[in-house]
Amino acid sequence: MSVLDTLPLLVVVLLLVAGSGADPDAVLVAFDGDQTPDELAGPDASGPLVVAGGQFTVPANASVDGALYVVGGTATVEGTVDGDVTVLAGNLTVADPGVVAGELQSIGGQTDVAAGATVARRTSVDVTPRERTLAERVGVLAMQALALAALAFLLARRYPTALATVGDAATDHALVSGVVGALAGTTLLVGLVAMAFTIVLIPVSVLGVFAEFLVVAYAIVAVGARLGRVFPIERNDVAAATGTAALVVALDLLDAVPVVGALVALAVVCVGLGAVLVTYFGLQRFEPVQLPG
Amino acid sequence: MRAFALARRRDVPGLLGYALFVALMTAGYYYNITFVQLGLIDLGTRVVGLPRTTVSLWMGVLALCTFVAAVAFGVAMDRRGWSTSLRTKLRILLGVVAVQFVLTVAAPFVETAPAFGAWIVAGSIALGVGFPTSFALAIDTIPVPDRGYVAALITAVTYGLANAIPLEWSIDVFATVMTVAMLPGILVLGAVASGRVSAIETVLDDLATNHHDYGRGRFNHPDPVSTRSLAFLAPLVLMFGVFFVDSLGFLRIIETPTLLLTSWQSPRLETRLAIAVAHVLGALAAGVLYTNFSKNGVFLWIFALFALSHVLYTTDLRIASVFPAAASDPALANPLLYAIAVSFYTTLNFALWPDLATTATIGTHSAIGIGMAGWLATFTSTAVALYLAHADVTLLTHLNLVNALALLLLFGLAVGLYAKRMHDIATRHDDPTDRDQQEYDDGAADPTADRATTEGDR
Numbered sequence: 126m127s128v129l130d131t132l133p134l135l136v137v138v139l140l141l142v143a144g145s146g147a148d149p150d151a152v153l154v155a156f157d158g159d160q161t162p163d164e165l166a167g168p169d170a171s172g173p174l175v176v177a178g179g180q181f182t183v184p185a186n187a188s189v190d191g192a193l194y195v196v197g198g199t200a201t202v203e204g205t206v207d208g209d210v211t212v213l214a215g216n217l218t219v220a221d222p223g224v225v226a227g228e229l230q231s232i233g234g235q236t237d238v239a240a241g242a243t244v245a246r247r248t249s250v251d252v253t254p255r256e257r258t259l260a261e262r263v264g265v266l267a268m269q270a271l272a273l274a275a276l277a278f279l280l281a282r283r284y285p286t287a288l289a290t291v292g293d294a295a296t297d298h299a300l301v302s303g304v305v306g307a308l309a310g311t312t313l314l315v316g317l318v319a320m321a322f323t324i325v326l327i328p329v330s331v332l333g334v335f336a337e338f339l340v341v342a343y344a345i346v347a348v349g350a351r352l353g354r355v356f357p358i359e360r361n362d363v364a365a366a367t368g369t370a371a372l373v374v375a376l377d378l379l380d381a382v383p384v385v386g387a388l389v390a391l392a393v394v395c396v397g398l399g400a401v402l403v404t405y406f407g408l409q410r411f412e413p414v415q416l417p418g
Numbered sequence: 419m420r421a422f423a424l425a426r427r428r429d430v431p432g433l434l435g436y437a438l439f440v441a442l443m444t445a446g447y448y449y450n451i452t453f454v455q456l457g458l459i460d461l462g463t464r465v466v467g468l469p470r471t472t473v474s475l476w477m478g479v480l481a482l483c484t485f486v487a488a489v490a491f492g493v494a495m496d497r498r499g500w501s502t503s504l505r506t507k508l509r510i511l512l513g514v515v516a517v518q519f520v521l522t523v524a525a526p527f528v529e530t531a532p533a534f535g536a537w538i539v540a541g542s543i544a545l546g547v548g549f550p551t552s553f554a555l556a557i558d559t560i561p562v563p564d565r566g567y568v569a570a571l572i573t574a575v576t577y578g579l580a581n582a583i584p585l586e587w588s589i590d591v592f593a594t595v596m597t598v599a600m601l602p603g604i605l606v607l608g609a610v611a612s613g614r615v616s617a618i619e620t621v622l623d624d625l626a627t628n629h630h631d632y633g634r635g636r637f638n639h640p641d642p643v644s645t646r647s648l649a650f651l652a653p654l655v656l657m658f659g660v661f662f663v664d665s666l667g668f669l670r671i672i673e674t675p676t677l678l679l680t681s682w683q684s685p686r687l688e689t690r691l692a693i694a695v696a697h698v699l700g701a702l703a704a705g706v707l708y709t710n711f712s713k714n715g716v717f718l719w720i721f722a723l724f725a726l727s728h729v730l731y732t733t734d735l736r737i738a739s740v741f742p743a744a745a746s747d748p749a750l751a752n753p754l755l756y757a758i759a760v761s762f763y764t765t766l767n768f769a770l771w772p773d774l775a776t777t778a779t780i781g782t783h784s785a786i787g788i789g790m791a792g793w794l795a796t797f798t799s800t801a802v803a804l805y806l807a808h809a810d811v812t813l814l815t816h817l818n819l820v821n822a823l824a825l826l827l828l829f830g831l832a833v834g835l836y837a838k839r840m841h842d843i844a845t846r847h848d849d850p851t852d853r854d855q856q857e858y859d860d861g862a863a864d865p866t867a868d869r870a871t872t873e874g875d876r
Contacts, residue, residue, distance in 0.1 A: 301707075308719070416709070
């Protein structure tokens with residue numbers, strides 16, 4: 126597991142440690158190799174331990190004073206953990222006669238508790254998405270389509286020119302819009318993730334992701350409104366709403382086509398995002414530079 | 419693209435012109451980024467046995483000689499009218515490739531410091547004559563509107579091949595491969611330049627008059643860009659900065675074994691292919707942006723991408739310094755972003771200099787542009803990178819320095835563009851009599867209003 130792969134989970138661990146009132150500076154991380162608590166933290170250390178990779182073993186005659194977090198690799202408890210144990214990813218085995226005096230919380234990864242092991246309290250959070258029934262899928266899709274259609278209806282009534290400008294850029298300059306959208310979307314996402322790694326900028330990063338999500342929603346509405354213009358509907362606002370709902374349904378249906386479907390949906394979103402950006406959210410028509418010759 | 423129109427009209431000479439330019443530029447650039455930039459370091463340090471600092475000094479000599487030879491020859495090309503004579507340029511290129519072939523065959527047998535120095539001087543003269551000549555072929559073969567896309571194609575092919583099929587970075591391997599590749603190239607170029615093959619002569623007759631239509635580059639309207647104008651000097655300084663930043667970072671990255679695992683020398687095919695794809699996509703994106711936006715926008719993207727990729731590299735290194743075990747498996751995201759940035763500036767480099775020139779200045783502007791921004795910047799940064807490595811500057815400090823430069827250029831350019839816009843607005847307010855001209859400059863007279871403003875750095 127690379128640093129960048131592990132880092133998001135380490136950030137979560139640091140937030141959990143800070144939330145529990147412990148000192149995040151005291152956290153010790155095992156990344157690889159075979160390690161024991163003494164080797165990782167020394168005999169006197171009591172800070173939270175994090176297993177991010179390799180093999181970490183609490184031997185039968187040893188104990189861990191504080192909390193133990195598993196975000197990668199394999200951890201085996203044959204001795205005693207006095208604090209809580211949280212498994213976010215990786216593998217945890219509480220062997221016989223291992224003891225977890227605090228709470229054993231399984232959020233992700235694999236947790237095995239031997240019959241002879243002692244765990245004071247055990248909870249698990251199932252983060253695996255449940256397979257939706259057809260009715261649920263249709264319901265969720267209808268909700269999404271209705272919400273974005275309502276947004277399209279409102280925007281088409283209040284800002285019809287802006288919406289049309291973005292839509293025109295998406296169709297008349299699809300390649301340019303697609304390139305700008307893909308580039309801006311990727312670099313923004315990478316930049317926002319990099320911000321999150323600093324921990325201090327996590328709120329900015331979250332806000333940025335939310336803002337990017339809003340821009341994508343606006344892009345879908347604008348492309349949908351453009352699609353609505355080809356329908357035989359006289360009223361602009363109704364056409365925009367209908368087009369947006371149709372686009373949302375079409376994007377969802379594309380999911381059923383392996384690989385190509387996802388690529389087409391991604392291309393549509395990139396074109397829309399780029400069209401929003403090159404037209405300054407529809408404030409100015411996009412015209413490429415005039416090349417001589 | 420004009421190429422599609424040519425294809426529809428079945429204009430074979432026009433299409434062969436594209437093929438000739440792309441083939442020559444791709445081969446030349448591949449030779450430069452492999453044999454010259456990497457092979458000579460191996461030749462100097464391993465085969466000749468010179469210390470790294472001495473080799474860095476010789477690389478500086480190579481850059482300086484190439485620059486001087488290029489400028490001297492570029493100016494001579496323009497003054498003597500060779501720039502507009504297609505056949506003369508092809509004959510010169512044949513001579514250059516023949517000399518480079520001999521030098522390439524001889525390179526692995528260079529064993530002493532004086533021979534190494536002599537090789538460097540001879541090689542730099544061949545390079546200095548070769549690149550303004552090959553860039554000047556753009557005015558015979560590539561219509562102005564297609565230069566961004568053609569530049570993207572050259573970049574995509576060169577870096578795609580270099581990453582997908584990597585070679586061992588040793589002078590022997592480079593020399594063998596280049597020798598095998600150059601032989602058929604010399605034969606074809608010989609046939610083209612000989613003037614004795616009637617079918618080829620027909621094609622050349624057709625291409626030879628193109629400079630009347632293609633000769634005036636994109637940025638030479640309404641007035642030609644002069645060599646001493648800000649319109650030429652500003653992109654020159656920016657391109658110097660781009661090449662310097664890239665080489666300063668790249669040369670240290672390839673010296674670091676863990677980072678090499680995710681570079682184009684990675685032993686994993688999937689890693690190399692991923693980088694190759696990133697290079698190709700980056701080049702194509704740059705081609706689209708160059709064709710549809712002002713060049714300043716592309717510059718801003720380049721510096722932003724370099725700054726971001728170095729932020730990621732340094733973040734990785736900082737984390738690895740806290741958790742040393744994590745350094746064994748660096749993330750692939752960094753080299754992918756880096757590859758996109760490199761493809762961006764390479765594409766810009768291939769399109770920019772012909773577009774900043776006319777038939778009267780193509781030799782001079784290409785020579786100064788590539789010589790100063792490309793060669794001088796690359797080998798100056800090579801020398802600095804080798805010096806820093808020799809002075810035991812840590813990898814983190816080194817990349818921090820590169821990152822600082824990229825950020826400085828990014829914000830410097832952004833502030834400069836904003837200040838220029840302010841100056842334009844202030845000037846317009848001060849001189850109401852000149853309002854019509856200002857409105858024309860800002861594009862108010864046509865629908866390309868905003869774009870014309872950003873374009874207007876003449």
